[in-house]
Amino acid sequence: MEHIELFFKSIFIDNMVFATFLGMCSYLAVSKKVATAVGLGAAVIFVLAVTVPLNWLLDQYILKDGALVWLGPEYADYDLSFLSFIMFIATIATMVQLVEIIVEKFSPSLYNSLGIFLPLIAVNCAILGGSLFMQSREIPSLGLALTYGVGSGIGWFLAILAIAAIREKIRYSSVPPALRGLGITFIITGLMAIGFMSFGGMLTGGDEEVKPAVAPEVVIEKVQEKVEKEEIANNTKTIK
Amino acid sequence: MGLLSKRDAALLTDPLADNNPITIQVLGICSALAITAELKASIVMAVSVLFVLGLGNVVISLMRNIIPSKIRIIVQLIVVATLVIIVDLVLKAFAYELSKTLSVFVGLIITNCIIMGRFEAFALGNGPWRAFLDGIGNAVGYGVILIAVGFFRELLGSGTLLGFKVLGDPIEKTGLYAIGYENNGFMLLSPMALIVVGILIWIQRSRNTSLIEEN
Numbered sequence: 001m002e003h004i005e006l007f008f009k010s011i012f013i014d015n016m017v018f019a020t021f022l023g024m025c026s027y028l029a030v031s032k033k034v035a036t037a038v039g040l041g042a043a044v045i046f047v048l049a050v051t052v053p054l055n056w057l058l059d060q061y062i063l064k065d066g067a068l069v070w071l072g073p074e075y076a077d078y079d080l081s082f083l084s085f086i087m088f089i090a091t092i093a094t095m096v097q098l099v100e101i102i103v104e105k106f107s108p109s110l111y112n113s114l115g116i117f118l119p120l121i122a123v124n125c126a127i128l129g130g131s132l133f134m135q136s137r138e139i140p141s142l143g144l145a146l147t148y149g150v151g152s153g154i155g156w157f158l159a160i161l162a163i164a165a166i167r168e169k170i171r172y173s174s175v176p177p178a179l180r181g182l183g184i185t186f187i188i189t190g191l192m193a194i195g196f197m198s199f200g201g202m203l204t205g206g207d208e209e210v211k212p213a214v215a216p217e218v219v220i221e222k223v224q225e226k227v228e229k230e231e232i233a234n235n236t237k238t239i240k
Numbered sequence: 241m242g243l244l245s246k247r248d249a250a251l252l253t254d255p256l257a258d259n260n261p262i263t264i265q266v267l268g269i270c271s272a273l274a275i276t277a278e279l280k281a282s283i284v285m286a287v288s289v290l291f292v293l294g295l296g297n298v299v300i301s302l303m304r305n306i307i308p309s310k311i312r313i314i315v316q317l318i319v320v321a322t323l324v325i326i327v328d329l330v331l332k333a334f335a336y337e338l339s340k341t342l343s344v345f346v347g348l349i350i351t352n353c354i355i356m357g358r359f360e361a362f363a364l365g366n367g368p369w370r371a372f373l374d375g376i377g378n379a380v381g382y383g384v385i386l387i388a389v390g391f392f393r394e395l396l397g398s399g400t401l402l403g404f405k406v407l408g409d410p411i412e413k414t415g416l417y418a419i420g421y422e423n424n425g426f427m428l429l430s431p432m433a434l435i436v437v438g439i440l441i442w443i444q445r446s447r448n449t450s451l452i453e454e455n
Contacts (some may be wrong), residue, residue: 019430025353082329085347086321091316122313125270125351132344178445179438182266186438193431214346 010151014125017159019195020133023126027160028185037164045153047099047121048130051092052131053142054147055131058087088131096122126177128157163189247293251373256382258448261354262385263441268354271345272386273433279402281341282390284331286383288346290376293355297375300363316359317350324349354382397427422446
C-alpha cells in the first residue's frame with residue numbers, strides 16, 4: 001500500500017517539474033517535438049530507476065551518521081554525510097556512462113533512439129534531485145527508493161510529453177511576438193503547475209475533515225483535463 | 241577603464257542583459273524558480289552561485305590543458321561538487337535556518353546548467369582571468385533575475401522585503417492595508433515563479449526586439 005501511495009505521490013503531487021522545478025533546463029530545451037521528448041523522458045525514467053536505489057544503498061551503508069557500523073563497532077561514530085553530494089554525482093555520472101556503453105553494445109536500436117540523450121542526463125537536475133530528495137525525505141527501504149525513482153521519472157516524463165504536445169500545437173496560434181518561444185512556454189508551464197497543484201488533495205482525503213466537498217470535484221476535473229491533454233499527445237503522434 | 245580591455249569588459253556586461261543566462265541562454269532555471277519565494281533566499285542563492293561559478297571557472301580554466309576530453313564531464317562535476325560542499329557547510333554553520341529553507345537546492349547548484357554550460361562553453365577554451373570575468377558576469381546576470389523574481393514574489397505575496405513589513409501591518413491594518421489592500425498569497429506558490437519569469441522575458445523582449453524567437 002505504501003508503495004502505491006508513494007508512487008502516485010511522486011508522479012502527481014510532488015511532480016519533479018511542476019512542484020519542485022527540477023530538470024527545467026532540459027525540459028525547456030528538448031520539448032520542441034513529441035518524439036524527442038519521449039526519448040528523453042524514457043531515458044530519465046530509466047536512469048532515475050537505477051540511480052536512486054543505488055544512492056540509497058550508498059547513503060545507508062556508507063554516508064549516513066553511524067552507517068559504517070557494519071565494519072565494526074569502532075566505526076559507529078563516523079558521519080560522512082558531508083560527502084554525499086560528491087558521491088551521488090559521481091555515482092550518477094558513472095552510471096550514465098555505464099548505461100550508455102551497455103545499451104550501445106546490446107541494443108543498438110535503443111541506443112540510436114536514447115543514446116544522444118544519455119550524456120545530457122548526467123547534468124539533469126532531476127536525477128541528482130531525485131537522490132537528494134530521497135536522502136532528505138528519509139525513504140526507509142530499498143524497495144521504496146526504487147518506487148520513488150520510477151515514480152518521479154514517470155512524473156517528469158508526463159510533464160515533458162504534455163508540454164511538447166502543447167508546443168507542437170502552439171505553432172499554429174498567434175502568440176504576441178515578444179512572448180514567442182521561451183516566454184509562452186514558461187507561462188503554459190505555470191498554468192499546468194496550477195493544474196497539478198489540485199492533485200494535492202488526492203492522498204490527504206480522510207485525514208483532514210476541514211474542507212470535505214471541494215477537493216474531490218476539482219481532482220476529477222483535473223483528471224479529465226489530463227486525459228484530454230494525453231489525447232492531444234496521442235493525436236499528434238498518430239499524425240506523424 | 242584601465243584595468244579591463246573592452247573585450248574583457250564585455251564579458252562582464254553581456255550576461256547582464258542581452259545574453260542573460262536565464263532569459264536568453266535558458267540555463268539554471270530550476271533553482272531560479274524554486275527558491276525565489278523570499279528575497280533573502282534569492283540573495284543567498286545568487287551569492288553562492290557567484291562563488292561557485294567564479295572559482296570553478298578559474299579552476300577548470302587552469303586545468304583545461306590536462307583534462308582528457310573523454311572524462312571532462314566527471315572532472316567538472318567533481319570540481320563543482322567540492323565547491324558546493326564548501327558553500328553548503330558554510331551555510332549550515334552560519335545560517336542554519338536559511339540552509340533549511342534552501343534544502344536540497346544548494347546541492348542542486350552542482351547540476352545547475354549555468355555552471356556546466358559556462359565550463360563547457362568558456363572555461364575550457366580561455367585563460368583563467370577571462371574565465372573568471374565570464375564566471376562573475378554570468379553569475380551576476382543570474383543573480384539579477386533571481387533577485388528581481390524574489391523581490392516581486394515577496395513584496396506581492398507577503399507584503400514584506402527581507403522580512404521587513406514595507407507595506408504596513410496586515411493585522412493592525414496600517415499603511416496600504418488601511419485602504420483595503422490585500423496580500424496575494426498565490427504569489428508564494430510555485431506556479432507563480434514560472435509566470436513571473438515568463439513576464440520578465442516578455443518585458444525584456446519587447447524592449448529589445450532583436451531577441452524575439454521564431455515560433
